[in-house]
Amino acid sequence: MRIIKERIIKNYNLLLQKGMNLGSEGNISVKFKEKVFITPSGVDIKNLKIENISIVDFEGNLNNRVKPSSELDLHLLIYKKRKEINSIVHCHSDWASILSCMRQKIKKFHYMIAEFGGDDIKCSKYATFGTTKLANFVLEACRNRKGCLIANHGQISLGENIDEATHLSLALEKLAKQYYFCLLSKNFKLLSSKEISSVLKKFTNYKFKH
Numbered sequence: 652m653r654i655i656k657e658r659i660i661k662n663y664n665l666l667l668q669k670g671m672n673l674g675s676e677g678n679i680s681v682k683f684k685e686k687v688f689i690t691p692s693g694v695d696i697k698n699l700k701i702e703n704i705s706i707v708d709f710e711g712n713l714n715n716r717v718k719p720s721s722e723l724d725l726h727l728l729i730y731k732k733r734k735e736i737n738s739i740v741h742c743h744s745d746w747a748s749i750l751s752c753m754r755q756k757i758k759k760f761h762y763m764i765a766e767f768g769g770d771d772i773k774c775s776k777y778a779t780f781g782t783t784k785l786a787n788f789v790l791e792a793c794r795n796r797k798g799c800l801i802a803n804h805g806q807i808s809l810g811e812n813i814d815e816a817t818h819l820s821l822a823l824e825k826l827a828k829q830y831y832f833c834l835l836s837k838n839f840k841l842l843s844s845k846e847i848s849s850v851l852k853k854f855t856n857y858k859f860k861h
């Protein structure tokens with residue numbers, strides 16, 4: 652259990668170093684057996700210690716006395732509906748947030764979007780943070796994908812383990828930045844369906860290793 656908490660803190664700090672989060676923004680969770688380990692509500696990342704990691708069951712009942720992130724419902728819904736997912740990273744990184752405010756999905760402009768499982772990365776509909784409505788919108792936008800933009804809010808990345816979820820979060824931010832400048836230039840070509848499907852085929856048997 653301790654090692655899970657340590658890895659959450661390590662990855663949360665990595666996101667901070669990369670400028671993906673500010674203060675207590677964003678959250679990371681890991682599913683392990685019948686429990687979900689999640690970053691707490693309102694604790695600055697710099698002060699985060701292992702005793703600050705909240706532990707809940709799938710119904711959201713607390714296993715310790717730490718108040719979980721306000722986006723707990725979002726994490727729990729994804730774990731219930733997506734059995735292959737064992738870790739989730741949510742943050743308000745700049746470029747992903749900018750595209751999310753433009754309500755732009757990322758189209759097949761760069762072959763690396765295939766890492767998310769399809770020929771686009773969608774943007775969810777808007778709902779207030781921390782609500783079940785938002786959880787459902789995000790679940791829908793992540794269908795057959797390992798991430799999405801969250802309207803006027805930020806991004807979420809889903810992984811089979813915490814390293815994959817963190818990697819995808821950084822990858823999504825990079826793609827969002829590249830796509831924003833492509834949109835700005837108005838002078839770029841999308842890949843064809845055939846081109847992206849041959850990349851998807853190559854990625855099918857690719858498992859993220861770290």
Ligand SMILES: [Zn+2]
Nearest residue numbers: 677742780805
């Ligand atoms: Zn958020």
